Amino acid sequence: MHEYYPLLVIGAAISTFAVAFIIAYVLMKDKKEAIGFERNMKDSEIIKRLLRYAKPYKKEFAAVFGLMIFSIAYEIVSPLLVGNITGIIKEDFEMYQLVSLIIAYAGVLIVSLVCTYAQSILMQKTGQKIVSAIRFDTFEHIEKLSHQQFSEIPTGKLVTRVSNDANAVSMMFTHIMVNLTKNALIVVGILVAMFAVNLELTLMVMCFIPFIILFTVIFRKFSRRAYRRVKDRTTDINTFLSENLSGMKIIRIFGKQKSKKHDFDVKNTGLGKAKGEQIFVFGIFRPVVYMLYISSVLVLLYLSASGKIKDTTFLGTAITSEILVTFYMYISKFFNPIQQLAEQFNMLQSAFASSEKIFTILDIPVGVKDYEGAVDVGEVRGDIEFDHVWFAYKDENWVLKDVCFKVKADQTVALVGATGSGKTTILSLLCRNYDIQKGRILLDGVDIRKYTISSLRRQFGQMLQNVFLFSGTIKSNIVLRDETLTDDQIMEACRYVNADKFIDKLDDGLDHEVREFGNNFSAGQRQLISFARTVLYKPKIMILDEATANIDTETEQLIQDSLERMMNIGTMIIVAHRLSTIQHADNIIVMSDGKIIEQGTHEQLLAARGKYYNLYTLQKDRRRIIES
Numbered sequence: 254m255h256e257y258y259p260l261l262v263i264g265a266a267i268s269t270f271a272v273a274f275i276i277a278y279v280l281m282k283d284k285k286e287a288i289g290f291e292r293n294m295k296d297s298e299i300i301k302r303l304l305r306y307a308k309p310y311k312k313e314f315a316a317v318f319g320l321m322i323f324s325i326a327y328e329i330v331s332p333l334l335v336g337n338i339t340g341i342i343k344e345d346f347e348m349y350q351l352v353s354l355i356i357a358y359a360g361v362l363i364v365s366l367v368c369t370y371a372q373s374i375l376m377q378k379t380g381q382k383i384v385s386a387i388r389f390d391t392f393e394h395i396e397k398l399s400h401q402q403f404s405e406i407p408t409g410k411l412v413t414r415v416s417n418d419a420n421a422v423s424m425m426f427t428h429i430m431v432n433l434t435k436n437a438l439i440v441v442g443i444l445v446a447m448f449a450v451n452l453e454l455t456l457m458v459m460c461f462i463p464f465i466i467l468f469t470v471i472f473r474k475f476s477r478r479a480y481r482r483v484k485d486r487t488t489d490i491n492t493f494l495s496e497n498l499s500g501m502k503i504i505r506i507f508g509k510q511k512s513k514k515h516d517f518d519v520k521n522t523g524l525g526k527a528k529g530e531q532i533f534v535f536g537i538f539r540p541v542v543y544m545l546y547i548s549s550v551l552v553l554l555y556l557s558a559s560g561k562i563k564d565t566t567f568l569g570t571a572i573t574s575e576i577l578v579t580f581y582m583y584i585s586k587f588f589n590p591i592q593q594l595a596e597q598f599n600m601l602q603s604a605f606a607s608s609e610k611i612f613t614i615l616d617i618p619v620g621v622k623d624y625e626g627a628v629d630v631g632e633v634r635g636d637i638e639f640d641h642v643w644f645a646y647k648d649e650n651w652v653l654k655d656v657c658f659k660v661k662a663d664q665t666v667a668l669v670g671a672t673g674s675g676k677t678t679i680l681s682l683l684c685r686n687y688d689i690q691k692g693r694i695l696l697d698g699v700d701i702r703k704y705t706i707s708s709l710r711r712q713f714g715q716m717l718q719n720v721f722l723f724s725g726t727i728k729s730n731i732v733l734r735d736e737t738l739t740d741d742q743i744m745e746a747c748r749y750v751n752a753d754k755f756i757d758k759l760d761d762g763l764d765h766e767v768r769e770f771g772n773n774f775s776a777g778q779r780q781l782i783s784f785a786r787t788v789l790y791k792p793k794i795m796i797l798d799e800a801t802a803n804i805d806t807e808t809e810q811l812i813q814d815s816l817e818r819m820m821n822i823g824t825m826i827i828v829a830h831r832l833s834t835i836q837h838a839d840n841i842i843v844m845s846d847g848k849i850i851e852q853g854t855h856e857q858l859l860a861a862r863g864k865y866y867n868l869y870t871l872q873k874d875r876r877r878i879i880e881s
Contacts, residue, residue, distance in 0.1 A: 328365075418611050420607075642656045642692035714790065
């Protein structure tokens with residue numbers, strides 16, 4: 254019995270590790286939320302949703318699986334061939350026997366390499382198609398979110414979901430799935446081969462499997478927490494960078510570089526700590542598996558290394574040199590895939606964490622969506638009516654209170670009033686960027702909620718105070734990638750709004766480069782470009798929100814001339830602080846605290862000597878002082 258004491262010592266050591274990990278797991282299990290074990294979505298649900306994207310590529314996955322069977326042949330057959338070579342060499346042998354085994358070994362290796370290459374190429378192409386579909390669906394869903402949802406979700410968070418998280422999911426389809434399946438097949442294949450070679454030694458190796466499963470289950474919890482924290486910290490940094498790089502001018506103007514640097518250092522340090530925890534989890538799991546591998550090798554060598562291999566027996570079975578070599582290689586190949594599972598398991602947890610975050614975005618219900626039975630807008634005249642409209646962004650903090658007014662087709666109506674009076678909100682409600690709580694908004698006598706959102710918004714041409722230009726050219730920003738429009742049509746729109754005055758002075762004209770956010774153009778030039786892209790599509794209703802704010806006097810005259818021309822296109826609704834730009838409007842509505850307090854033409858409101866009269870007189874006096 255004493256000859257088995259070393260085996261008992263190894264078993265006791267492994268059992269001690271197992272008991273320690275179980276105790277740690279049990280003590281922490283009651284504190285899941287405190288240590289970050291929160292699970293918002295089950296693995297089974299994530300896998301089920303991912304398989305929906307993989308379903309169209311069943312044939313490709315079947316082909317990969319077939320290639321995989323041949324690619325793992327080397328792992329299964331090579332130990333047997335090497336064992337046989339050992340048996341041949343130790344006694345008198347014929348050279349042709351050795352050559353035959355070497356040729357067989359080389360043939361199996363070549364087949365395995367070719368199949369591995371083919372499956373990798375096929376899996377990469379298939380995986381990229383799947384991830385492209387996930388990324389497209391995510392972007393498409395983000396486009397459908399309402400303005401209010403965009404204001405609540407940081408832009409950096411959305412960018413991370415479409416880019417970083419999608420890349421992590423890509424790794425799962427192109428790398429992790431293949432290796433996990435391949436390693437699982439290798440483990441099963443090696444076990445079958447080991448049973449065929451020697452049942453007793455195989456049972457000895459299998460004594461270590463329960464410990465492998467136990468350690469994997471325990472570290473799975475810690476791995477998922479570590480990866481979730483890394484993802485959260487990465488999102489924090491991306492959000493911080495997106496906001497602060499866009500606002501770098503303000504940071505410099507107010508000399509806040511040091512404070513922002515400190516804020517970034519805090520977030521960067523947080524990401525570093527999360528990465529450190531991830532490495533720590535990985536650094537424990539793999540050595541523990543390696544310990545099991547070394548223990549199994551030591552047991553094998555102990556059972557066979559008496560110096561008389563022919564006479565050594567284990568449970569009544571003789572252990573020959575061929576069996577020793579074969580099992581040594583099999584044990585190595587058995588534990589290698591399991592060791593790799595540590596890295597692959599971490600990557601799988603990363604992919605699951607990223608998938609969970611992507612699906613969280615996809616599961617956000619669209620704030621403003623088409624009503625059941627909504628139809629596309631047909632030909633419109635441009636009649637607009639607000640019928641007892643009440644609206645609040647949150648709860649019952651009413652921004653608009655029982656607002657009623659009508660706009661006839663081809664009329665120009667201006668909205669004026671103090672900041673926060675509800676002018677811009679009216680424009681947003683008209684385009685269904687938000688939905689009202691009470692009342693109706695009618696277009697040609699039909700409630701706008703009966704129309705599909707996309708067809709409704711195509712009826713409007715919107716020109717905002719802060720013009721957004723995309724990186725590209727002037728032409729691409731005017732046509733918005735509609736290649737069917739000709740240069741003559743584009744320049745006709747530019748001349749109509751006076752944008753040709755500065756475009757003609759540029760050496761490359763419409764092909765002039767537009768840098769990020771249009772920073773290489775003045776505010777007035779950006780506004781004229783926005784006018785051109787609006788009138789190019791000939792909308793029936795045009796909306797101008799503070800389009801003349803912060804514009805120099807010379808550019809204002811061009812814009813004023815453009816406005817007078819655009820009034821002839823169709824219905825126009827203008828929000829303006831500069832009352833000099835709306836004197837020719839058919840109706841001027843004066844807002845205060847979400848209510849309409851006055852309306853009429855410029856002359857009628859001046860004659861009434863009310864709020865509009867006071868605003869106009871104040872601006873007129875201010876301009877006189879500036880000019881003097």
